[in-house]
Amino acid sequence: MQLFLMRHGEASFDAPSDRERMLTHNGRYQTGQMAGLLSNHISQLDLVLVSPYLRAQQTWQVVSKHLPKARKCVVLDDITPAGDPRRAADVILAYAEQYKADTVLVITHMPIVGFLVSELVAGVEPPIFATSAFVQIDKHMEVASLVGMNYPLAG
Template identity: 30%
Template sequence: MKLWVLRHGEAHHQAPTDAERELTEAGRAEVLRSAAHLQGLALDAIYASPYVRAQQTAKLVRDALGHGEPMRTVAWLTPDQSPSAVITQLEAIKLENILLVSHQPLVSTLLGLLDNHEHHMGTASLAELDGEWPLAGLMTLKSLRHA
């Protein structure tokens, strides 16, 4: 399984709720720089948090890649979710090449759990993991790119 984990791009600080925060122009540019690292890859699916900034990030990536499949919006990628719960969801997905679009602190904690190392993901950071199964400690971090 190949797993890419992308943190949303920079977002405005002002919004009625955290879930409604939108990407800034700088955030959009960050996302497009990260999307360039995914060019030529055959993603089976793009899963994204329902928060506006994650939805905008996933749409930018999908459009930049010309990915024909619709994004899959899932509540298990919101910032306060347990990384163990995400792994449980990933185990149920029978796909080989998946992109997750989510938030801090979930993305850094998830990476640490999957490969047993500590990581920090800034806005629009993109991690690539590889492994036979998405289990704690059994995936290898192939790359971590910061926008």
């Protein structure tokens, strides 16, 4: 299975709550830039798991325009910023198994996205994700390896 973990795009702090923060213009631009790069790695998309927070939903809206149509998309409360990384990793893998997904995209937040990497890949410290950054994990059976991390260009 190819698993892609992506942090949402840059979001404004001008919102009634953390859950309602919207992408900035730069956030949309960088997300589009990264979605173009992501499209080079994804020829089919079996499963997308997205946080219910507005900025993650908007990130998916931008990314989805650059990728093949997802076979299944699920909004997942377990991958919000304060989610438990062990539980989130277990839920992600359970959904992947349920839908027999070979290619999975998860759009989530810091700090959980970094902790997810260390939960899924043994011996890897939690990386810090820039907004719109993504990591690719190759997971076969019980073995997972970090393929690479991609960051948006400064601009």
